[in-house]
Amino acid sequence: MSGRDPDDNDLIGRALSDGRYVIERLIGAGGMGAVYLGHQRAVNRKVAIKVIHGDLSKTANLRARFIREAQALAGLQTPHCVTVHDFGETDDGLLYIVMEHLTGRNLADRLARDGRLPLELFMGFMRQICSAVHAAHSAGLVHRDLKPENIFLQESPDGPQIKILDFGLVKLLEPSDEGEDETSLTRPGQVFGTPMYMSPEQVLGQEVDGRADLYAMGLIAYECLTGLPAFAAPTPRELLMAHVSREPPKLEYLRSDAPSQVVNAIGVCLSKPADERYDSALEFLAAMEAQADTCPVEETEDALTLSMSDTPVPIPSTPPPPASTDRDQPRIGDASRKSPAWYLGALTAAVLCALWLWPPSSDPDN
Secondary structure (H helix, E strand, O other), X not given: OOOOOOOOHHHOOOEEOOOOEEEEEEEEEOOOXXXXXXXXXXXXXXXXXXXXXXXXXXXXXXXXXXXXXXXXXXXXXXXXXXXXXXXXXXXXXXXXXXXXXXXXXXXXXXXXXXXXXXXXXXXXXXXXXXXXXXXXXXXXXXXXXXXXXXXXXXXXXXXXXXXXXXXXXXXXXXXXXXXXXXXXOOOOOOOOOOHHHOOHHHXXXXXXXXXXXXXXXXXXXHHHHHXXXXXXXXXXXXXXXXXXXXXXXXXHHHOOOOOHHHHHHHHHXXXXXXXXXXXXXXXXXXXXXXXXXHOOOOOOOOOOOOOOOOOOOOOXXXXXXXXXXXXXXXXXXXXXXXXXXXXXXHHHXXXXXXXXXXXXXXXXXX
């Protein structure tokens, strides 16, 4: 095996799988490989072809993970995960996976351009994300790298449709039928993922299950509602440790119109111990939807100045004065109701002032 780098320009124009697919151009590259736009000749359609890096394809551990990824995705039946059409290996040892070609943009781009999501759109996105994650977990898969970049928004007549991408760090919960020890693919102590969206157990190199995805979903939901990541730090190491030892700024201070049930549900997902989170994505969704239909009208401005410090936004110690009511306002004729003596005294004073100020009359005869 030569294990050539799939980023080489000579991959463009190359035919794969006995000529069924042709690589046309590079779309993008990541940690495990590159993604190309391809053409499926038999049905005359565009496809996305992910090719693992040549140097990684030499590693038995990563080769096994890539094949497991393709097999798992090919059997996953959900409209909210990218569809896998085919996968295989070239004669010179390059591993590839053929997927549906998507047009649109990812959630990270949407948040960067437009900021936080309206509440109704947020709930629509979360329903689809939870549906996809539940389907993957039911099939024995853990994504382990959920983040806005891996959530693709494809336009459809019914509005944006979610497609979850890049299961390159997927972990099978159950051993294969051949009895292979699945810990040979991912062992305790190994850290995989993106620092901004990693669960505490991933940071600490502990065993990971579907609740790590629930933590990432909580982070994504937080960012969708506030337009800000839950944690920020100057270095990757500090960012990783924030997941273990810090709490994010209170969501309700950054998004005052968020329903309390949504805020509380996200808080459960962001629990540091995995056993304090929800057991499933559908349980998370049900908790959010308890008040989702009664979302108030969204405000045009944040109620408080945004803060990314590691301490909650302080609450003023002195409560504001109570709002005035109609009975606090002065009313005509109120004062208000003076006694008769007061009116008599006022009349007497007015008469005396008038007499004192009245000019003396002039007598022409004097």
